[in-house]
Every structure is written in C-alpha cells, then in structure tokens.
Amino acid sequence: MATCPECRARYADDVAVCEVDGARLLPDEVCESLDDDLVKGVVVGEYVIEQKIGEGTFGKVYRAEHPVIGKAAAVKVLNRQYSSDPSVVSRFVAEARSVNKIRHRNIIDIFSFGTLDSGLQYLVMELLDGQTLDAYCKQRGRLGPEEAIPILRDIGRALDAAQEAAYGAVMNPVEGTILTV
Structure with missing residues (x-):
C-alpha cells in the first residue's frame, strides 16, 4: 500500500x-x-520541541527548551518498533538509570523519562553543543600529543566515574561518534 x-x-x-x-x-x-517525527512546538514532558538534531538506528534526537526557564535540552525518542519491544524499553530505562548515577562533568545528565501519548518512549537529557570526537578528528586529521592527551585524560576520567557508578554493570565499547569535544 x-x-x-x-x-x-x-x-x-x-x-x-x-x-x-x-x-x-x-x-x-x-x-x-x-x-513518528516530532514537530516544532510539540510538548514532551516539560520541554517544547524546537528541531530534530539527529537520528540513529534506535531513535531520533531533538533540541528542546523548557518554556518557563529557557533551559535547552536534548530529547531522545525511541523509534516505534523499539518502543513496542519490552526488552528494548527495559534496556532504555536501564541506560537512563545507569547514566543518572554518574556525576561527572564529562558525562551528560538525564533529567526525565516518559512515554508519549503515541506510545513512544523518550528521555530528556543535557544538550551538548559541539561536534563528536569522530567528526573532530576527521576534520582536523591526526591529533598531536598536545591536543590528544587532554582529550584522552577527560575520556579516561569520565570512564572511571562511569565504572565507579556502575555497581557491576558491564560497560559497552565507547565509540568516537558519542564523544563530544
């Protein structure tokens, strides 16, 4: 059809x-x-959608803003096929809980989690401005030690905080596409 x-x-x-x-x-x-695309003006939790800023296998990410205090946030919405799969939703909730246990300046904060009227699962998190480490390296080429060492130090400290907060959770491999510089 x-x-x-x-x-x-x-x-x-x-x-x-x-x-x-x-x-x-x-x-x-x-x-x-x-x-399943959210349009400008749609309210998700306490935030108002401004625009779509990313899309991946599991869902879409939107830039949003709190209408009263003006706080910018990212809203991650699971695609319909995953929002209707209890095992994926369970992993999505576990991800939110795990990340929320970590208190580190180099790890995003998650503010809220919920279900839209359409049944799609979402979480509201800190909005990062910048580019991914992967994009940064592609743009700049090979990084010299003076530039790479501080970045690697920050990554190591963030991973250390994540491991400390994990309480036995197994960490997934970290890819350059989820790191922001």
Missing part, C-alpha cells in the same frame, strides 16, 4: 499520486516513520 504524506489517504501500490491533493505517494513504512 501507498499513503499520501499530506492527507494520509491510502492507495494501491500502482497509484503514484494522491487524487485528493496531488501529492506524490510514499510507501506505508515511510509515512509511519514520518508520523
């Missing part, structure tokens, strides 16, 4: 254009993915 992204009318796969508004039809799974 195909769906109109404008009016959501559904058609057979052999139809290319919506008869109602002339929009090009999209496969159902693409429209479902669009439906």
Whole structure:
C-alpha cells in the first residue's frame, strides 16, 4: 500500500499520486516513520520541541527548551518498533538509570523519562553543543600529543566515574561518534 504524506489517504501500490491533493505517494513504512517525527512546538514532558538534531538506528534526537526557564535540552525518542519491544524499553530505562548515577562533568545528565501519548518512549537529557570526537578528528586529521592527551585524560576520567557508578554493570565499547569535544 501507498499513503499520501499530506492527507494520509491510502492507495494501491500502482497509484503514484494522491487524487485528493496531488501529492506524490510514499510507501506505508515511510509515512509511519514520518508520523513518528516530532514537530516544532510539540510538548514532551516539560520541554517544547524546537528541531530534530539527529537520528540513529534506535531513535531520533531533538533540541528542546523548557518554556518557563529557557533551559535547552536534548530529547531522545525511541523509534516505534523499539518502543513496542519490552526488552528494548527495559534496556532504555536501564541506560537512563545507569547514566543518572554518574556525576561527572564529562558525562551528560538525564533529567526525565516518559512515554508519549503515541506510545513512544523518550528521555530528556543535557544538550551538548559541539561536534563528536569522530567528526573532530576527521576534520582536523591526526591529533598531536598536545591536543590528544587532554582529550584522552577527560575520556579516561569520565570512564572511571562511569565504572565507579556502575555497581557491576558491564560497560559497552565507547565509540568516537558519542564523544563530544
């Protein structure tokens, strides 16, 4: 089946254009993915969505702001297929709890966790401005010791704080795409 992204009318796969508004039809799974996108102004917990800033395998990340105090935050929303999987939701909650136990300046803080009316799971966390370590290294090339050592020292201290707070939790490998400089 195909769906109109404008009016959501559904058609057979052999139809290319919506008869109602002339929009090009999209496969159902693409429209479902669009439906999960949060648009500017949507309220998630106490925060108002401003824009989408990232997307990965498990979900999407949005920039949001608290309407009263103006605090900027990142809102991470699990994709529908994962929000409906109890084992993934359990891991998502465990991630939030684990990260929240860590108190270190180089590890993000998580403020809130919840479920949207649509059933999607989300968490609200500290917003980091900057680029990932991976992007930084690609842009700058090989880092010299004078630049690499302070970064590695900060990473080591953050990992040490995480291990100390983990209480036996096994840490996943750390990738350059989740580190911010």
